[in-house]
Amino acid sequence: MTIGDPAWLQLTPETALEPEMPICDPHHHIWAQRHEPPAYQRYLLPDLAADIRDSGHNVRSTVFIEVKAFYRNHGPEAMQPVGEVEHVNGLADEAASGKHGPAKIAAGIVGHADLKLGDRVTPVLEALQAASPGRFRGIRHSAGWDASPELAQRDIQGVMSTAQYRAGARVLARMGLTLDNSLYHPQLDELAELARAVPELTIVLNHIGGLVRVGPYANRDDTVLAEWRRGVATVAACPNVVLKLGGVGQKRFGFDWLARAKPIGSVELANTLAPLMHYCIDQFGPQRCMFESNFPVDKVSYSYTVVFNAFKRLSKGYSASERAAMFHDTAARVYRIAV
Numbered sequence: 001m002t003i004g005d006p007a008w009l010q011l012t013p014e015t016a017l018e019p020e021m022p023i024c025d026p027h028h029h030i031w032a033q034r035h036e037p038p039a040y041q042r043y044l045l046p047d048l049a050a051d052i053r054d055s056g057h058n059v060r061s062t063v064f065i066e067v068k069a070f071y072r073n074h075g076p077e078a079m080q081p082v083g084e085v086e087h088v089n090g091l092a093d094e095a096a097s098g099k100h101g102p103a104k105i106a107a108g109i110v111g112h113a114d115l116k117l118g119d120r121v122t123p124v125l126e127a128l129q130a131a132s133p134g135r136f137r138g139i140r141h142s143a144g145w146d147a148s149p150e151l152a153q154r155d156i157q158g159v160m161s162t163a164q165y166r167a168g169a170r171v172l173a174r175m176g177l178t179l180d181n182s183l184y185h186p187q188l189d190e191l192a193e194l195a196r197a198v199p200e201l202t203i204v205l206n207h208i209g210g211l212v213r214v215g216p217y218a219n220r221d222d223t224v225l226a227e228w229r230r231g232v233a234t235v236a237a238c239p240n241v242v243l244k245l246g247g248v249g250q251k252r253f254g255f256d257w258l259a260r261a262k263p264i265g266s267v268e269l270a271n272t273l274a275p276l277m278h279y280c281i282d283q284f285g286p287q288r289c290m291f292e293s294n295f296p297v298d299k300v301s302y303s304y305t306v307v308f309n310a311f312k313r314l315s316k317g318y319s320a321s322e323r324a325a326m327f328h329d330t331a332a333r334v335y336r337i338a339v
Helices: 045-055 082-096 115-131 163-174 185-197 221-236 266-284 304-314 320-334
Strands: 022-028 058-065 104-111 136-140 178-181 203-205 241-245 289-291
Touching (some): 022 320, 045 082, 045 104, 058 320, 082 115, 115 136, 115 163, 163 178, 185 203, 185 241, 221 241, 241 266, 266 289, 266 304, 289 320
Parallel strands (some): 022 058, 058 104, 136 178, 178 203, 241 289
């Protein structure tokens, strides 16, 4: 699968709006080859650095999110994800040198560990910390499961309710680490139950709560959006959950942007996303929301310039401090990134 063909993206050129606004991009990936489908083409540090530089936006720092890349090819299976954090920490050192511009890329690193190990996840987390003592902030254990064959199964059905997953989550909390989670919106009640069961754990819910509008959820917006809104409100009632605003360029969100002859621009994108984003912000509050690029996954639908222009357009009605939270401060606080 091609990631945002440059010639195609250039058909919708834009200049960065409010180019001085500080941004911490809390969700991106880097890979040479993924260990699971879909098999996107490679996206390496220079590619991300170029997207940030060419966007014109003031991206001061970023957070790398695990993507099952750069795993060790030896040793116990549970320890193999340590290789990803080791590799990305080296890339972060390279970025910190200024070689790729002023942005502190991967200033925070979120790796992977299998929480189903329960208490036995402790040595894995310790190894991840040792691999990046200054940048490792937590793990992502995606829980996405749905009966539809059109959706990828990230783990077993009901994994967040299992005793093992919750025991692993408690280990995370004791170690002061965060849990990123990517799931599908019918699972939001299950996430809320996890958040209530482990209230001392900071949970970062990815991609506006995993709205799905394909497969059995296609062409049913009245019902599907009502279910999504109810689930978002349920999770928002848990004070230990924060939300990422973005990730909507993926096919499962049901938009046609990646199939267009010309890429979407930020005005249309902002107008389309505003009802979804405003609902999320109203439920969580700006202090628990952060705008994300989800690059390069979302690059199949729009450029880095366009997506952050859209976020800036749709957030115009919020105060300066609220916008600062959503574009930078919430992410910097949650992932403990020095300002």
